[in-house]
Amino acid sequence: MNKITAGTVYLVGAGPGDTGLITIRAQELIKNCDVLVYDALANPAFLGETKTDCKKIFVGKMLGKHSASQSDINDILIQQALLGKTVVRLKGGDPFVFGRGGEEAQALEENGIPYQIVPGVTSAIAALESAGIPVTQRKVARSFTVITGHTQENLCESGTESAEDRFSQYAKIDGTLVFLMGVSHLKEITLGLLKGGMNPNTPVSIVEQGTTVHERRTNGTLSTITKIAERERVSNPAVICVGKVAQFNFTSQKLPLNGTRVGITGTSSFTKKLSKPLKDLGARVYCAPFLKVVCDSQADPLLPPISEISWIIFTSTNGVHDFFRLLKKRGTDFRSLSNLKFCVVGSGTANTLKEYGFAADYVPERYTVLDMAKGFSARLKNEKSPRGKICALRAKEGSEDLAEILKKEGIQFSDIPIYSIQKDSAQIDSLLEQIDALDYITFASSSGASAFFERFYELKEIKEIEKNRLHAECKFVCIGEKTAETVGKWCTKLSLSNKILTASNYNADGIIKSISGDKK
Template identity: 40%
Template sequence: MKRNGVVYLVGAGPGDPGLITQKGLNRLGSCDALVYDSLASDYFLDEVPDHCRKIYVGKRAGAHSMKQEEINRLLVELAEEGLNVVRLKGGDPFVFGRGGEEILALSEAGIPFEVVPGVTSAVAALSMAGIPVTHRAVSRSFHVMTGHTLSDNGTLPPDFDSFAKLSGTLVFLMGLSNLSLIVNGLIKNGKPEDTPAAVIENGTLPEQRTVRGTLADIENRAEQAEIKSPAIIVAGDVAALDFSSTLSLPLKGCRIGITGTESFAGRLRRELLKYGGMTDNVLTLSTQSHRSGEAMKEAYKSLKSYSWLVFTSANAVREFFTGLFEGGYDLRLLGTIRFAAIGKGTADELLKTGFHADYIPDCYQVKDLAEGLKSLLTKEDRLLIPRSAGGSPELNRVLDEAGVFYDDIVLYDVALKKSEQESMEKVLAPLHYLTFASASGVDAFFQGAREKVLPSLASLKVVCIGDITAKALCRYGREADLIAPVYSISGLTEVICQDWCREKE
């Protein structure tokens, strides 16, 4: 008899993808099916294995694309197929997340489950706004109530008067449309009009905004500031405190879209996060290997005839050595070969295999790589250049002019990885910058949708890793706003940091 799979109810946290737990990420990394709601970041969709089935159930206030009973049934059916399922929910599964209902359905069907708690916005959004939910001698407790179900009939629930009379901090989630009812209900039930209050929009995200006031004027202040959902309402003395972070990272408040392979996107994301930026994976490229093709098979057989191996990307390094070992060869075959790497990232990847790069150009561009190599080579040298199908012809031009003997072999190709993301227009809307790391990435971005996405680029700055990538962008009618002078992740990060700091001056 086929064994049932397991369902993991995972809390995605309050919005900032960095606030998911490590255990939650581990569950995402090994699941067969992902059932997810509307999330603040599509980052999580790229954390699941390639074979994972992604099923969007669209839980959003007032616009549920799938009823809760249907979601319950879906989880059971997927687990009965023997799949390990992650049910990813914003915040914590049990803080107005209806996780309990899903567990009851799983239990009735005999499906094993695990709950992975998440950070709730009821605490995190306040913390990011500098409002402590408790503070000695100010608030000894906090209480959370859902706000969007307060007024099915235009009235407050019967237990609201008891809630309003509680001491400490009162927090209302999803209640912006009922702000007037909540404020008037609190005052009517004894809260003084001068009680501090706050409304926090987009908590923990770069576009977070906080409006402070009192119960007497918070409604007008929120309206004047044009605060929109999702928003959290806070009432209590702690709302008058401001313990906002004083650490000013250079990319604080900046949201950056990333295009590229999973490996590149992960490294760039980690670098940008170090400087306080928030990232969204806009487009993910997958590598399609040709290392077992006839051209590469012949190259591996003839490795001893080459004096230089030239790598123009970290992907090329990984693909080359994987093919080397798959072919039954080992590192002894490379004993007399020298290595050239286009930049530090590629050289670092090479070093993981045990080899230092013999040559890295000062500027990490293909032209500089070729020009530098030209001065090091003799007529006896023979180069092997295993690289992407979309490699720059600039390398060939310089080497041909110098009369260098080389074999330029397609080792891999890059292609758009299918995704269940929202429309590109919605993905781009909240971004301040969009990064491109290759001409292939530019081509994939505009593939079949040039007219649709081009207008969406008008409201953000496009950043290219080098001139070749920028030229590819120009072919689609858009010039790069920023070009990283150094062909590397640090170069991209530096040029964004400099521009963002100028914008804030």
């Protein structure tokens, strides 16, 4: 029997929470790993980026809820690597900034397991910056010190100094003090610094869940912050900033969506597409890619030879990508497509088609399958009979409007399910954990809206989620009247009074305009 070569373990920093603050190297590893071992501080959206057969192991640790000891985590990494797997250990922030990455590296070293360290953006800096606080500032703070705030014992790990001695040293540092995960010991921290001689009027800020839609900043002074934090129910994960820089708030108020919190649903490609322009306008975004596009292996034998086809109909960008993926798999020379005509549902699909070097021959004025079917039927009537077959390459769960109208008009076509849409309940659950902070939730399809509300209804019925977590001020933004109609039916069923906005343009730009217009 051949001996299995140990796989490589990558200790990867996931960044502070915002999906845009993870490194390109980390993304590449997540997409290609065999096993993903992740903790509670890593954004759940990254889970949707893995391979279909990737094994995902949660080892998160939260205060009072230790699901896995550090020893257990080390064993998991070693065992999976010894099976020859490529393992990504995804850790919030940076692996070596109080992430215990060093202990994991030592364990791997001792067991002869190859490993690499992939740095991440640490919340010690990023969370404060996101809330407008610079850790250093000319003539104000020339240095910063990062300290673990988990327990008082950790504040004095050397064993030769008392906590009082250590705090006395911290109090004399002429710079910024940054305490990570120290909210539960805030009283000890502030009292220790005061006893060490620090000015009671020293500014203090606490940033909870920095860079995420739940980010909140609480301000005070060394003498007042404990009571303020208790009153405001401040909790971990949080970063405590002590020093003169805590008086600053470098947050631009000129961006039109500054402070607006948006939950984006749909496929991974769509959530990414919508996320960037919203962030550019100042919005805080939570991406929930709970719809996954899965190529249909049966599509290839169903698709006729290109020479026999006259028109191809695309109802989404996913169909375009999968069509050309299929052609590449066949080894098709793209020059053989020169006589093909393309009917697409909207500008987004037309632009995707253009990326492959082909222009759309028909795009409806209104970007709906219904309008596309009616307009396409009218166009065919005004033209000579097509010389070949008409093929619709779309989702297995596609709208019935297309088939009904073409059939009614006497147009023969092959309806080929080139892909299917699968829902990821875990991603929906992660979104539901954020809904109390959201001002808007976007839906790009009826299937996406139904998937979200079905899960919402299911969890509400088994008492695992409170209906009122979705506050009445949160608005639903929909692409298309059909999607809005689906959301409306669910709102009635769930007795929700939330306002529904329908984008005038049935694409990502339409959603952005709807939100921007609503904020004015």
